[in-house]
Amino acid sequence: MPAKNATTDSDGFSAEERAAMKERAAELRAEGRKGAKKADDLQAVLDRIAQMAPADRTLAERVHATVTANAPELSPKTWYGMPAYANAAGKIVVFFQDSGKFNYRYSTLGFQDAATLDDGDLWPVSYALKQWSPEVEKRVAELVRAAVS
Incomplete structure (x- = not known):
C-alpha cells in the first residue's frame, strides 16, 4: 500500500517506494561483490543516519548505540536504504525507518522474521518511535536482546 501523502504513478508505487527499491537493488549488488567489508557496511549506516532530518537522526543514533551495545553480534548494514542490523547468516534482525523515508508522522523500529520475539x-x-527517553531505551534494549536470544 502506498505511503500516506505520497503520490503514486500508474505502477502503484510512490516515488519514495521506488527509491527504496532502487537502494535495495544497489545494496544487493554491493553484497555480491567479493571483499565487501563490515567497515563499509557500518559507514553506509552512519552515512544514512547523517542524511536524516535532525529529529530522526537523533532517534537513529540512539537506536544504533542501543543495538550495538546490546547485540554486538549483529552487523550494521543498510537495507532498503535504512539502517539495519543482521545476524551472522546475513539475515536482517532489526531495522530503523526514519519518518522522512515515506513521509510518516513517526519513525519505526522493526524486527524481521530472524528476530526471536515469538510470543x-x-x-x-x-x-x-517518536521520542527517545530512558524508558524507550530500556524497552528497545530488552527487545533487541530478546530478538537475538
Whole structure:
C-alpha cells in the first residue's frame, strides 16, 4: 500500500517506494561483490543516519548505540536504504525507518522474521518511535536482546 501523502504513478508505487527499491537493488549488488567489508557496511549506516532530518537522526543514533551495545553480534548494514542490523547468516534482525523515508508522522523500529520475539500466536514486530527517553531505551534494549536470544 502506498505511503500516506505520497503520490503514486500508474505502477502503484510512490516515488519514495521506488527509491527504496532502487537502494535495495544497489545494496544487493554491493553484497555480491567479493571483499565487501563490515567497515563499509557500518559507514553506509552512519552515512544514512547523517542524511536524516535532525529529529530522526537523533532517534537513529540512539537506536544504533542501543543495538550495538546490546547485540554486538549483529552487523550494521543498510537495507532498503535504512539502517539495519543482521545476524551472522546475513539475515536482517532489526531495522530503523526514519519518518522522512515515506513521509510518516513517526519513525519505526522493526524486527524481521530472524528476530526471536515469538510470543504465542501473535506478537508485535513493529513499533512507532517518536521520542527517545530512558524508558524507550530500556524497552528497545530488552527487545533487541530478546530478538537475538
